[in-house]
Amino acid sequence: MVKKIVAIVLVLVVIAVAVFKIFFDKGGVDETLADIERNLKTYHLEANMEMINGEDTRNFLVKVTFKNDEDKDFYRVSLLDKSINQEQLIIRNENGVYVLTPALNQIYKFKGEWPSNSPKPYIYQSLLGELKGQRQIRQMEDGYLVTSNPKFRNATSWVKQEIKFAKSLAPLWVHIYDGEGNLKVKVTFTKFEVNPTVDAELFNVDTNMTLARENAGQITAKLEDLPLFPVNVDVDAILKDQTQTEINNETIFILSYDGAHQFTVVQKLLEESEETITKEVEGEICDLQDGIGFYHNKILTYVYNGVEYRIYSKTLTVSQLIDIANGMEVVATK
Template identity: 30%
Template sequence: MKSYRAEAELSIKTGTEPQVYSVEIWHSKPSYYRVNLKNAKKDQSQIILRNDEGVFVLTPALNKSFRFQSDWPQNSSQAYLFESLVRDVLKDKDAVFKSTDKAYVFETKTNYQNNNVIPKQEITFSKKDLAPVSVKLMDPDQNVLVQVDFSNVKFDAKFDKDAFDTKRNMSSAQMEVPTTAEQDKPFSVLYPSDVPQGMERKEEKELQTSSGKRVIVTYNGNKKSFTLIQEKARVSATGTAISVSGEPVDLGFTVGALTEDSVTWSYNGVDYMLAAKGLTQEELLMVARSVYEKSSK
C-alpha cells in the first residue's frame, strides 16, 4: 500500500447527546497525512496535516494554523487511521480475534496517552480487501464511548502534488467554511461536567479586554486546582502559522494542544485555556473533554 483515502463518521457518546463528525482521511507514504474533521451541525471544521514542514492543525474559520514539533500520528492510537489500527492489533499479544462471514474482528488494547477511560477497542476489517469497517472504543465496562464507521476506503489513491500543502488546504477549506462572521456575538460560558473527585468551583471572574470579555473560572480541592479561561477567538489577519509547544490531542469535538499541565483549544469561535496544578494529564484531558456543552451551574 502506497497511499489511501477514506471517509468516516465519528460519533462521540460521552455527553448528553452524541456528537457526530464527518472525517476525510488522506495518507501518502511515508509520512504525509491530512485528516479533515467536520461537524455539520455547527459549521466546525479542522484539518490535521503532516507534511515536510511538520504537523499542523488548521482552523479555517479563524484563519489560524498551529504548528507542532511532534511525531503524530506515531505516538498513540488514532481511531481513524488504518495503519494505526493495524499497529494496535500487532502490538497486543493478547488481542482477541474472531471471523464472521464478511469480516475479521479484533478486540485489542488502545494506546492513548494517559487514557484509562477507553482502554479497549473493537476493530473490524473487511474480509474482501482488509479495509477498515468500524472501530468501537470502549470503557472498562464495555460501553462504546467513541465509534468510527468507515466508508469509501480506496487504497493506492492518487493525490495532486500539493494535496498536503498547508496554504492550499487552508484556502480550499475556507471556501467551504466561511471565516467566522459572528465576532461580536456574546458567548455562553461553559463549565466542565467532569471534574476530579473532591474538586469544586470556587471562583468566577469576568474581565473586559480589548477584544471583549474574558471569563476565568477556578476549581480546587484535594490539594489540586485548575483554571479555565474563555474568551472570544479572533480571526487571524495574517494566517501565519503559530508555533505551539506540546502535542496535538484529540478532544473529540476539536483538536487541542496538550502540555504537561495545560490544554488549549478553540471551539465554536471561543478560545479556551485550561491550566492545572496537581492534576495528571489524564485528569486534565477528562476535564477538557467535558467542556463542550452548556452544563447547569
C-alpha cells in the first residue's frame, strides 16, 4: 500500500514538474531574450498581415527593416495592400518619421515616438516586449506560445494577443483577438534575418519615394464613386445631412451623422502630383484596416486608393473614429 502511495506521489510530482516547465519555466526564454537585446543591431522581416473587420478582410504584404546606428533606431516599414496593389511606407530616420504614399507622390512628416508609442504586431521589438510583462508562456516542441493582454492605444477592442516564437525567438505568427474572441489581426511571418548588412541609404526618404514610384499601383477611384459611406460600424448614429461643394476647384463631399454619437466624414479625390509634396503635420500615426492614418485635434485623416478621408467628432474617441474608418466603403481594383 505504501509503495502504491509513493508511486502515485512520484507520478504527480513528475506531472507537476512537466506542467511547470510547459507553462511557467522561462529561464531559457530570459537568457535568449537577453542575448538578443545585447546583440541585435539590424533585422529584416517579411510577413503576410490580415486585418479583419467582420466579413471584410484586408491583406497586406509587410516588410520591415531595422538598424541601430549610434544608439539611434532607424526603421523602414512597407505595407503593400494586395487588393489595390498600392504601397505605403513608414520611415524613421534621424530627421523624424515619414509616411510615404507613392501612388500620389505625397509625404507626411511627423514628430513623435513611433513605433514605440503603442504595440505593433509587425515590429520585432514590440513582440519581444511582450516577454517582459504580464504574460503566459507555454513551452512547445518547436518554440514558445506567448499569450498577453497588451494595451493598444488606438484599438481598445483588441484585448488579447498570441505570439508564436521559434526556440531562437524568431517570430512565427501573431494573432490578436477582441473581447468576444473574434480574430482581428493575423500576421504570418515568412522571412526573418538577424543582423544582416543594412545600408543607411535604405532610410533615405527621397530615395525610397523614387524607387517606390517606379512600381506604384494605379489609383482606381473616380469622382463618380464618391461619396463612400460607413457601412460596418458599431455606433448609434444615422445620416442627417449629405452635401457636395466646391472649394478651391476641388469637389468636397460632407456626410453629417447624428444620434447618440455625432460625427462628420469629409471626402475628396486627390490627384497624383508631378512633384513630390511633403507636408509637416502634427498628430499621432494610427494603424487602420486601410493602411496608415493620423489623428490630431479630434480629426482622423487617412488616404485610401486616392480618396482622402477626414473623420471628425467632438465626442468620439480616436479608437471609435478608427472603427468608423475601418467600416468605410472603399473603391477596390476594377
